[in-house]
Amino acid sequence: MxxxxxxxxxxxPPENVRSFPKPAFTDAEAGAKTFPSSxxxxxxxxxxxxxxxxxxxxxxxxxxxxxxxxxxxxxxxxFANGPGGYPQDWTVxxxxxxHQFRDPNEEWEQTIYRNNANIVRQTQQxxxxxxxxxxxxxxxxxxxxxxxxxxxxxxxxxxxxxxxVFTAAQRSAPTNMINNAMCVNAAHKxxxxxxxxxFNLDISESGLPFDGSVHKAVWHEDxxxxxxxxxxxxxxxxxxxxxxxxATNVVFESLVGVLFRSHxxxxxxxxxxxxxxxxxxGSGEHDYSRDLAYTRVLFSMLARxxxxxxxxxxxxxxxxxxxxPVSLHAAHQLxxxxxxxxxxxVPFAESLAxxxxxxxxxxxxxxxxxxxxxxx
Amino acid sequence: xSRQSLSKAHKKITELSWEPTFATPATRFGTDYxxxxxxxxxxxxxxxxxxxxxxxxxxxxxxxxxxGAIRGNMFRQVQERWMEWQKLFLSIIxxxxxxxxxxxxxxxxxxxxxxxHNGLAVQMIDEVRHSxxxxxxxxxxxxxxxDPAGFDMSEKAFANNYAGTIGRQFGEGFITxxxxxxxxxxxxVVAETAFTNTLFxxxxxxxxxxxxxxxPTVFHSVQSDESRHISNxxxxxxxxxxxxxxxxxxxxxLRYAWWNNHCVVDAAIGTFIEYGTKDRRKDRDSYAEMWRRxxxxxxxxxxxxxxxxxxxxxPHDLVEEAWNRIWNxxxxxEVAQFFATGWPVNYWRIDPMTDEDFDWFEYKYPGxxxxxxxxxxxxxxxxxxxxxxxxxxxxxxxxxxxxxxxCMVPCLIREDMVTEKVDGTWKTxxxxxxxxxxxxxxxxxxxxxPTPNMxxxxxxxxxxxxxxxxxxxxxxxxxxxxxxxxxxLIPQPHLDLDDPKKLWTLDDVRGINFxxxxxxxxxxxxxxxxxxxxxxxxxxxxxxxxxAPAA
Ligand SMILES: [Fe+2]
Ligand SMILES: [Fe+2]
Ligand SMILES: [Zn+2]
Numbered sequence: 001m002x003x004x005x006x007x008x009x010x011x012x013p014p015e016n017v018r019s020f021p022k023p024a025f026t027d028a029e030a031g032a033k034t035f036p037s038s039x040x041x042x043x044x045x046x047x048x049x050x051x052x053x054x055x056x057x058x059x060x061x062x063x064x065x066x067x068x069x070x071x072x073x074x075x076x077x078x079f080a081n082g083p084g085g086y087p088q089d090w091t092v093x094x095x096x097x098x099h100q101f102r103d104p105n106e107e108w109e110q111t112i113y114r115n116n117a118n119i120v121r122q123t124q125q126x127x128x129x130x131x132x133x134x135x136x137x138x139x140x141x142x143x144x145x146x147x148x149x150x151x152x153x154x155x156x157x158x159x160x161x162x163x164x165v166f167t168a169a170q171r172s173a174p175t176n177m178i179n180n181a182m183c184v185n186a187a188h189k190x191x192x193x194x195x196x197x198x199f200n201l202d203i204s205e206s207g208l209p210f211d212g213s214v215h216k217a218v219w220h221e222d223x224x225x226x227x228x229x230x231x232x233x234x235x236x237x238x239x240x241x242x243x244x245x246x247a248t249n250v251v252f253e254s255l256v257g258v259l260f261r262s263h264x265x266x267x268x269x270x271x272x273x274x275x276x277x278x279x280x281x282g283s284g285e286h287d288y289s290r291d292l293a294y295t296r297v298l299f300s301m302l303a304r305x306x307x308x309x310x311x312x313x314x315x316x317x318x319x320x321x322x323x324x325p326v327s328l329h330a331a332h333q334l335x336x337x338x339x340x341x342x343x344x345x346v347p348f349a350e351s352l353a354x355x356x357x358x359x360x361x362x363x364x365x366x367x368x369x370x371x372x373x374x375x376x
Numbered sequence: 377x378s379r380q381s382l383s384k385a386h387k388k389i390t391e392l393s394w395e396p397t398f399a400t401p402a403t404r405f406g407t408d409y410x411x412x413x414x415x416x417x418x419x420x421x422x423x424x425x426x427x428x429x430x431x432x433x434x435x436x437x438x439x440x441x442x443x444g445a446i447r448g449n450m451f452r453q454v455q456e457r458w459m460e461w462q463k464l465f466l467s468i469i470x471x472x473x474x475x476x477x478x479x480x481x482x483x484x485x486x487x488x489x490x491x492x493h494n495g496l497a498v499q500m501i502d503e504v505r506h507s508x509x510x511x512x513x514x515x516x517x518x519x520x521x522x523d524p525a526g527f528d529m530s531e532k533a534f535a536n537n538y539a540g541t542i543g544r545q546f547g548e549g550f551i552t553x554x555x556x557x558x559x560x561x562x563x564x565v566v567a568e569t570a571f572t573n574t575l576f577x578x579x580x581x582x583x584x585x586x587x588x589x590x591x592p593t594v595f596h597s598v599q600s601d602e603s604r605h606i607s608n609x610x611x612x613x614x615x616x617x618x619x620x621x622x623x624x625x626x627x628x629x630l631r632y633a634w635w636n637n638h639c640v641v642d643a644a645i646g647t648f649i650e651y652g653t654k655d656r657r658k659d660r661d662s663y664a665e666m667w668r669r670x671x672x673x674x675x676x677x678x679x680x681x682x683x684x685x686x687x688x689x690x691p692h693d694l695v696e697e698a699w700n701r702i703w704n705x706x707x708x709x710e711v712a713q714f715f716a717t718g719w720p721v722n723y724w725r726i727d728p729m730t731d732e733d734f735d736w737f738e739y740k741y742p743g744x745x746x747x748x749x750x751x752x753x754x755x756x757x758x759x760x761x762x763x764x765x766x767x768x769x770x771x772x773x774x775x776x777x778x779x780x781x782x783c784m785v786p787c788l789i790r791e792d793m794v795t796e797k798v799d800g801t802w803k804t805x806x807x808x809x810x811x812x813x814x815x816x817x818x819x820x821x822x823x824x825x826p827t828p829n830m831x832x833x834x835x836x837x838x839x840x841x842x843x844x845x846x847x848x849x850x851x852x853x854x855x856x857x858x859x860x861x862x863x864x865l866i867p868q869p870h871l872d873l874d875d876p877k878k879l880w881t882l883d884d885v886r887g888i889n890f891x892x893x894x895x896x897x898x899x900x901x902x903x904x905x906x907x908x909x910x911x912x913x914x915x916x917x918x919x920x921x922x923x924a925p926a927a
Binding site: 031160 | 384385388389391392393394396397398399400401402404405406423424425428429431432435439449451452453454455456459470471474477478479480481482484485493494497500501504505507508509511512515518519520521522523524525528529530531532534535536541544545548549551552553584585586587654655657659660784820828829830831832833834835836837839842859860861863864866873874876879
């Protein structure tokens with residue numbers, strides 16, 4: 001190539017001629033030539049958990065940089081009272097390497113939309129079928145009231161946690177892997193809350209005697225629900241993101257969430273002639289089992305950290321001491337609703353025993369002592 | 377869903393939030409804005425039941441196009457000149473995207489309006505989509521494009537490179553400091569509303585003209601979420617405007633955000649579109665022409681100016697000055713020349729300009745050749761190793777620039793440089809507004825009013841400082857910009873891959889001392905510094921040093 005010393009000033013192209021970029025054969029595809037790095041076809045700045053990096057790792061790892069890794073100039077914006085970016089001391093827990101965490105669900109763009117779209121499609125189909133089959137007509141009066149009031153109250157809880165625990169927390173953890181996992185958790189909660197709300201709307205339009213607005217008053221004022229609401233509100237007030245995650249997904253979800261969804265609703269709905277609610281609440285349970293999976297991996301990593309494990313377990317033990325009584329209190333306050341459905345097929349004590357057994361197992365897995373309240 | 381059932385469903389969903397009485401959500405991020413008097417504004421109605429399937433369908437189209445591109449051997453027609461710049465662009469952009477997700481709770485904390493909260497939470501999910509779908513596109517490029525070097529170390533290079541850091545403002549700026557400054561004004565009112573048009577509409581059309589139709593597929597899909605985000609931001613802005621006390625902060629933040637976005641985005645995208653393309657049809661729009669349409673007409677005239685009647689003080693002077701920099705002061709050309717000067721510390725290759733390019737530039741920007749032509753001829757002359765050093769270290773009538781402490785793009789429009797001693801150090805700024813941003817805006821007090829939540833400019837902001845007085849070969853080795861033979865550089869000032877002798881190696885850059893202009897400036901005596909600054913501001917355009925004063 002030679003450059004002209006004097007540019008030629010050309011005239012404007014003719015009007016009214018459609019102009020297209022011309023495709024050119026460039027042969028710029030992989031393998032066309034051999035030269036240094038011509039076969040370097042994997043992201044080489046992080047160590048994958050297994051031999052080959054997964055798509056999930058490739059699209060997630062190191063997107064949130066870290067001064068402890070490659071970020072040489074440091075964070076270039078700070079807060080008025082401290083460093084910007086993602087300070088590790090936004091939780092009191094410590095890790096010798098936060099980047100070890102991988103989401104066992106391997107959530108990224110494709111999984112998020114595939115899973116949630118499948119759920120909402122399934123839910124909508126079920127609701128349409130229910131309407132066509134007049135499925136609500138066979139509900140007992142007691143059950144209808146339960147769905148109207150108690151399931152109605154519960155959807156607020158899911159929404160509040162989604163918005164003010166998980167959405168809030170995903171700003172704060174030191175790695176992209178952790179923040180994305182919490183973000184997906186938020187999406188689950190918000191979607192599930194909306195699924196329940198739209199279910200409530202459907203029933204109130206079904207001709208059944210059903211008060212579609214009473215759920216607000218129940219959530220706000222009914223004494224049986226105030227323990228749950230207090231617990232949920234207090235969870236949103238926790239500033240330490242890991243504490244918020246632990247107190248919600250480990251303690252509250254076990255003692256209240258699973259207690260209500262799995263050990264009450266899922267057990268008694270069918271007995272009361274309702275085959276719709278279990279499909280919706282079942283999707284919430286499915287979400288939770290995914291969300292618990294990443295939570296468990298994260299806290300096992302921290303509890304077993306070679307350097308900080310012992311101190312972390314002590315902190316976690318303190319969080320248990322603080323939050324187990326709150327959630328147990330909420331659970332006990334909820335006891336009267338076990339007699340709300342027409343067909344009482346499961347005693348509260350049995351449900352609570354199942355829930356505490358799950359939590360006990362989880363805590364044992366995390367090498368934590370089981371608080372005495374749980375064995376009482 | 378029908379319109380009627382959609383609005384019924386939306387109304388139902390708004391019932392989910394409640395006024396807490398036992399405890400209120402933790403305030404992790406403060407703001408100096410006040411929303412007590414704000415009327416509630418509704419953003420677009422968004423329901424997850426329709427959102428997830430809608431986005432899934434968009435995704436299916438994107439993934440279908442990706443399969444098609446590979447089966448159709450797209451890379452046989454892709455311009456290397458273009459793809460090389462994608463190593464930079466796609467190393468940066470997933471971080472701003474994920475930062476936008478992280479910014480959402482900051483806005484939720486700050487704005488007491490549950491209806492907006494829903495919209496912001498949906499935006500959070502969108503932004504995870506954008507970030508990971510872009511990382512996946514880059515992965516496809518790495519796998520199928522002829523030269524994967526630079527794509528393969530993408531996020532590391534982003535984190536240790538001067539250009540990555542410039543881009544990082546567009547990201548860190550969303551998530552740090554005053555929650556409204558960051559998550560509303562900087563992110564949504566300016567970055568998303570004004571600059572995503574150049575990013576996600578102008579960039580893709582240029583990509584297509586260079587044989588790459590995957591970038592358009594992915595970025596148009598991304599852009600289609602943007603109107604919802606803009607609507608979220610607009611609602612918050614109207615709420616903020618309701619309180620007169622917020623107006624001085626709005627004015628401050630709009631000035632800062634507008635100017636910083638201009639400095640950063642126009643530098644990067646302007647360079648990609650003008651210097652990264654092979655499409656030299658005279659009737660294709662130049663970046664300046666696109667800017668005039670997308671930013672000046674669509675954003676400034678149609679979006680910002682109408683807000684004046686609600687009491688928003690619009691930075692008219694800065695909009696005009698941004699245009700002045702682009703049109704009269706050669707901003708994009710100066711930046712592209714700087715990127716090319718700095719090629720040894722890049723992680724992509726930069727193609728020299730040809731006669732056809734010269735011709736196009738002269739047509740679109742009359743007078744271009746007299747300013748920049750000679751330098752690009754020298755770039756071409758010095759592109760191979762052996763007889764010469766990299767162009768930055770040869771005498772080509774170019775003075776390596778000082779860096780702007782605020783926007784971190786160098787002070788390329790030499791006469792505009794501002795030099796001040798701030799917080800104990802001599803700092804240089806590309807413009808009055810960048811100086812004001814550091815000295816006045818990012819401080820705990822603004823125009824006599826306490827602004828305890830305002831952020832700070834932090835970090836090792838002059839990149840060269842980190843590498844001062846080191847051997848260039850060592851700098852490149854430390855950065856990791858070396859190919860898998862352990863000696864050939866990832867960056868090259870040309871696209872010739874066929875002849876190994878044309879590829880620069882560490883040996884070719886050994887023995888060159890790398891220096892930081894800012895360190896040197898701070899080491900000078902007052903008199904020397906004043907003289908150096910006077911000479912610098914007398915220099916340019918195209919980095920030409922001022923003629924030595926007559927003895
Ligand atoms: Fe985005
Ligand atoms: Fe966005
Ligand atoms: Zn600047």
